Amino acid sequence: MAIDYSKATGTGSSSGAPGGGGGGLLKPSIITGIIGGVIGWLLGHWIGNSFTQGYQQVQGSGSNDIAEFLGYFGMIIGWFAGLGALNYPIKKLFGVEPEAEEPVTEKGWGKYFRYTLDHKTVGVQYLFGMLIYFFTAGLLALAIRTELLSPTYHIWSPDTYIEIVGEHGTMMMMMMTSVVLGPFGNYVVPLMIGSKRVAFPRLEALSFWFTPISYFILLSGLWQGGFQSGWTGYAPLSVQQGVGQDTYILGFGLQGLSMVCASTNIVATIINYRAPGMSWSRLPVMGWSMLSLGFTMILSIPVLIDGLYVLGLDRTAQTSLLYSGHGGSSFLWENLFWFFGHPEVYLLAIPGFGLVAEIIPVFARKPIFAYKTSAAGFIGLAILSFFVWQHHLFQSGMNPDMRPLFMLTTELISIPTGFIYLVGMGTLWRARIRLTTPMLFMLGVYFNFLFGGLTGVYVSDVPINVTVHGSFFVMAHFHYTIMGGVIFAFFGAIYYWTPLVTGYQLSEKLGKIHFWTMIVFFNSTFLPLFAVGALGMPRRVFEYAHRLQFLNQWVSVSAYLLGASLLFFTVTFIWQIAVTRKPTVRNPWGSRSLEWFVESYPPPAYNFKRVPVVLSWPYEYGDPNALPVADIVNETKDLDPVGRA
Amino acid sequence: MSQNVLDDSRSVETTKKAIPKLIAVWIVTSLIGSLLVWFVLGPHLPPGTMTDQAAGAQFDIKFVSTLVPPVLFFIWIFFGYSLVKWRVRPGEDPLAPAADFRGNSKTQGAWYIITTVLVLFLAAFGTYFLVVPAGAGGGEGPNPIWTPNTKNMLQVQVIAQQWRFTYRWPQFGGMETTSIYLPVNTEIQFNVTSLDVIHDFWAYQLGVKADANPDVNNVAFTKTQQLGRFTVRCDELCGVWHGAMYNYGYVVSQAQFQQWATQMEAQNAAVTKLLPKYATTYTPSYAGNGGGYYPPQDPNANL
Ligand code: HEM
Ligand SMILES: [Cu+2]
Ligand SMILES: [Cu+2]
Numbered sequence: 001m002a003i004d005y006s007k008a009t010g011t012g013s014s015s016g017a018p019g020g021g022g023g024g025l026l027k028p029s030i031i032t033g034i035i036g037g038v039i040g041w042l043l044g045h046w047i048g049n050s051f052t053q054g055y056q057q058v059q060g061s062g063s064n065d066i067a068e069f070l071g072y073f074g075m076i077i078g079w080f081a082g083l084g085a086l087n088y089p090i091k092k093l094f095g096v097e098p099e100a101e102e103p104v105t106e107k108g109w110g111k112y113f114r115y116t117l118d119h120k121t122v123g124v125q126y127l128f129g130m131l132i133y134f135f136t137a138g139l140l141a142l143a144i145r146t147e148l149l150s151p152t153y154h155i156w157s158p159d160t161y162i163e164i165v166g167e168h169g170t171m172m173m174m175m176m177t178s179v180v181l182g183p184f185g186n187y188v189v190p191l192m193i194g195s196k197r198v199a200f201p202r203l204e205a206l207s208f209w210f211t212p213i214s215y216f217i218l219l220s221g222l223w224q225g226g227f228q229s230g231w232t233g234y235a236p237l238s239v240q241q242g243v244g245q246d247t248y249i250l251g252f253g254l255q256g257l258s259m260v261c262a263s264t265n266i267v268a269t270i271i272n273y274r275a276p277g278m279s280w281s282r283l284p285v286m287g288w289s290m291l292s293l294g295f296t297m298i299l300s301i302p303v304l305i306d307g308l309y310v311l312g313l314d315r316t317a318q319t320s321l322l323y324s325g326h327g328g329s330s331f332l333w334e335n336l337f338w339f340f341g342h343p344e345v346y347l348l349a350i351p352g353f354g355l356v357a358e359i360i361p362v363f364a365r366k367p368i369f370a371y372k373t374s375a376a377g378f379i380g381l382a383i384l385s386f387f388v389w390q391h392h393l394f395q396s397g398m399n400p401d402m403r404p405l406f407m408l409t410t411e412l413i414s415i416p417t418g419f420i421y422l423v424g425m426g427t428l429w430r431a432r433i434r435l436t437t438p439m440l441f442m443l444g445v446y447f448n449f450l451f452g453g454l455t456g457v458y459v460s461d462v463p464i465n466v467t468v469h470g471s472f473f474v475m476a477h478f479h480y481t482i483m484g485g486v487i488f489a490f491f492g493a494i495y496y497w498t499p500l501v502t503g504y505q506l507s508e509k510l511g512k513i514h515f516w517t518m519i520v521f522f523n524s525t526f527l528p529l530f531a532v533g534a535l536g537m538p539r540r541v542f543e544y545a546h547r548l549q550f551l552n553q554w555v556s557v558s559a560y561l562l563g564a565s566l567l568f569f570t571v572t573f574i575w576q577i578a579v580t581r582k583p584t585v586r587n588p589w590g591s592r593s594l595e596w597f598v599e600s601y602p603p604p605a606y607n608f609k610r611v612p613v614v615l616s617w618p619y620e621y622g623d624p625n626a627l628p629v630a631d632i633v634n635e636t637k638d639l640d641p642v643g644r645a
Numbered sequence: 646m647s648q649n650v651l652d653d654s655r656s657v658e659t660t661k662k663a664i665p666k667l668i669a670v671w672i673v674t675s676l677i678g679s680l681l682v683w684f685v686l687g688p689h690l691p692p693g694t695m696t697d698q699a700a701g702a703q704f705d706i707k708f709v710s711t712l713v714p715p716v717l718f719f720i721w722i723f724f725g726y727s728l729v730k731w732r733v734r735p736g737e738d739p740l741a742p743a744a745d746f747r748g749n750s751k752t753q754g755a756w757y758i759i760t761t762v763l764v765l766f767l768a769a770f771g772t773y774f775l776v777v778p779a780g781a782g783g784g785e786g787p788n789p790i791w792t793p794n795t796k797n798m799l800q801v802q803v804i805a806q807q808w809r810f811t812y813r814w815p816q817f818g819g820m821e822t823t824s825i826y827l828p829v830n831t832e833i834q835f836n837v838t839s840l841d842v843i844h845d846f847w848a849y850q851l852g853v854k855a856d857a858n859p860d861v862n863n864v865a866f867t868k869t870q871q872l873g874r875f876t877v878r879c880d881e882l883c884g885v886w887h888g889a890m891y892n893y894g895y896v897v898s899q900a901q902f903q904q905w906a907t908q909m910e911a912q913n914a915a916v917t918k919l920l921p922k923y924a925t926t927y928t929p930s931y932a933g934n935g936g937g938y939y940p941p942q943d944p945n946a947n948l
Binding site: 324371397401415450538 | 717720728732757776843856863880881889
């Protein structure tokens with residue numbers, strides 16, 4: 001039995017975290033982190049410059065990749081030292097037993113700017129981090145669309161343009177992979193499984209604090225000449241580039257480390273920290289999706305890091321592993337990259353589906369349909385995602401005889417994807433449906449993903465791929481699956497769990513305005529792009545055929561309106577949690593899931609006074625006589641979650 | 646134990662009665678949709694019919710597109726019906742339980758079987774139309790395995806470099822041109838390579854796409870069947886001017902082609918003599934005036 005009673009019943013004290021005693025500016029926080037980062041960068045950069053001076057390739061080249069790398073290495077170490085993240089491991093290393101501290105109970109806002117070990121604090125940090133990263137990359141997308149208003153008149157220079165495309169894509173891909181795991185996996189899943197804590201709070205905190213610095217490093221590429229290789233970083237182009245490419249390697253690599261830490265923690269937590277009675281067959285589907293996601297991350301991200309390492313060696317130590325002239329091969333990068341890259345796109349799909357399957361039964365008042373099939377769907381997606389990577393390389397010239405095989409494996413993925421539709425549709429059948437804001441977003445995922453999935457059949461069919469590969473058709477396809485899938489689910493989840501996380505209720509009216517504008521403008525932005533691509537417009541270009549101007553302008557205007565919809569969300573969301581602050585009622589959606597039965601919203605430190613005993617399946621919505629989900633339900637059901645007088 | 650009493654709209658009987666009607670609506674809408682796709686949209690679908698391969702791709706796109714309306718309408722009708730029919734009505738307790746079932750082995754079984762059959766069919770369909778039209782215009786690497794049934798092919802080498810395409814014609818003295826003309830009704834073998842980074846030779850109307858990799862010969866086949874102009878674009882990000890890396894080519898009559906080629910050959914004779922020997926791949930060199938490129942085995946490459 002994988003349930004661990006002993007740890008979960010303790011206070012969960014994790015000793016030695018920074019941020020306890022002391023005070024003033026020197027108390028470790030984001031500020032000391034920045035100071036540490038600056039010092040580290042100066043030191044690293046100086047070392048890099050001084051010991052490479054004598055080399056011909058550096059002299060007079062105007063760029064020194066070694067100094068660039070060492071500067072950032074110094075910055076990373078300084079950042080974590082400044083945050084106080086290294087105190088505990090270093091003390092341990094020297095055999096000093098760090099004093100016990102209770103970081104989890106810190107009151108006030110300060111804790112959100114500190115390296116803290118409370119999974120709920122980390123979840124909130126992630127939520128705001130992710131919103132910032134998403135909006136930054138979203139603004140870059142509008143910059144791209146502005147250029148494409150005209151086929152020939154240019155807003156940006158060609159190099160700036162292609163750098164913006166690369167920054168947008170890389171930022172979105174590396175950050176949005178954590179868009180569900182970070183905020184909701186960390187915050188809600190431990191509550192859902194009845195745990196007082198996560199398995200590895202330090203790994204979890206580390207995973208978050210990787211993100212601001214990787215965000216900064218990636219963006220810093222913009223003022224260092226950028227990288228012109230797009231998010232795919234194909235060699236030898238990426239070897240040819242200036243130091244901006246190093247920010248791609250480091251930014252992406254650090255975010256990869258973040259994902260490895262976060263996924264290790266969530267997997268260990270789900271396996272070991274389930275409350276008594278939370279058997280595998282009662283695990284919420286969100287848990288299944290996080291488990292599948294976690295394993296996929298642990299297995300795929302290291303391949304990315306290896307690839308980036310190889311690329312980094314080619315760029316600094318002048319190895320030529322990716323350059324065929326000296327025995328390497330540019331196919332090596334393509335294989336390594338997509339061996340990571342395809343699982344990556346499923347890292348973006350699985351958590352979205354997890355949210356959908358979790359939230360729909362609440363608003364359908366029915367048990368989830370085919371629970372086991374949904375879990376099988378996530379696992380199937382996770383496994384198959386490792387066997388399809390060459391579908392990105394159908395025209396590359398490698399292994400033509402493998403094409404039918406990769407076409408088959410790719411199309412097989414439609415089967416587990418179909419499971420998710422089956423689950424949703426079965427759950428709606430003879431249901432009692434409430435079209436609340438979160439529910440609308442989840443239904444929106446089904447609507448959008450349908451286009452993404454159906455066009456997936458086109459791109460995976462090799463003869464059709466000849467026409468659509470590398471065109472805006474593919475670009476529309478993956479935006480439908482990602483933006484239309486996980487990003488919609490993410491916003492739905494924000495509306496769903498904000499009452500729990502903040503204690504405040506969000507307005508349904510404003511939420512619905514956000515939903516309807518977002519789905520209309522999203523579709524009006526991306527639907528025409530299928531046509532644009534099929535009519536011959538390649539991705540990543542700043543010039544296109546005159547006859548495509550009308551469609552492109554339509555798309556750009558829609559993209560601005562989509563941006564306006566997201567701005568509307570930002571303003572109303574912040575307004576409602578910072579100014580109007582309407583207190584929520586207990587369990588506002590009438591969910592049966594354990595997270596809503598904590599004593600107060602937000603949940604107290606260590607979540608539950610005692611570990612709950614799980615009594616039934618969380619989806620017994622159809623049976624009025626079903627046992628409550630856990631024994632604590634009756635104890636907390638009359639408590640006012642926000643302590644109103 | 647109190648029984649979970651459902652109102653009429655959610656009862657098994659009512660829903661059972663609705664199913665045949667839903668299926669009828671689905672069949673009619675799908676039929677209309679698919680017929681429209683096949684007959685109205687079909688002939689205009691990309692990438693046209695300038696070559697055998699383009700026409701093949703158009704057929705594939707048309708075929709897959711006809712399968713789209715049934716799937717789309719199935720899902721839409723299902724969701725539409727459920728949302729309208731089973732939405733909470735005013736006055737109803739929104740939290741009251743709805744139907745209590747967790748699965749349905751027949752529905753689930755049917756779903757698994759239908760999706761699996763569909764997927765296997767699509768994979769077989771794709772494979773057939775990949776193999777039969779000689780690789781369907783895609784780059785097959787240095788040793789193509791699906792080849793046209795003829796020895797009589799026009800060889801065109803596409804050399805990509807930052808940021809332009811040039812073409813070499815081994816059957817015309819190994820000359821190199823910046824423009825491309827192709828004879829109609831002719832099997833063409835493109836040999837695509839690059840001198841620097843990865844590019845991609847995308848001749849949209851020809852239905853041809855092949856990555857141009859340094860030190861790799863990527864072969865693609867097509868058979869021209871219509872006169873006209875085609876667009877060549879680079880389709881793999883290759884740096885700053887990637888967006889401007891395009892030109893136009895023409896499919897002309899065989900006589901016109903012969904005339905163009907012999908004229909080019911004569912015009913370029915002096916330059917052709919300076920070119921390295923024709924090879925499937927080349928190594929660029931930055932030595933000498935303006936640099937150049939050499940066959941990989943060329944002894945001068947190391948000078
Ligand atoms: C906010 C709405 C968004 C808009 C308006 C948008 C728009 C765009 C545009 C115009 C491009 C450039 C296409 C080209 O010229 O090749 C692009 C590329 C891309 N986008 Fe988005 N995008 C959005 C959201 C997202 C999201 C949520 C993701 C993923 C999480 C994403 C991932 C990418 C990727 C990977 C690329 C390719 C970059 C490359 O070519 O290297 N985008 N997007
Ligand atoms: Cu893929
Ligand atoms: Cu190019």
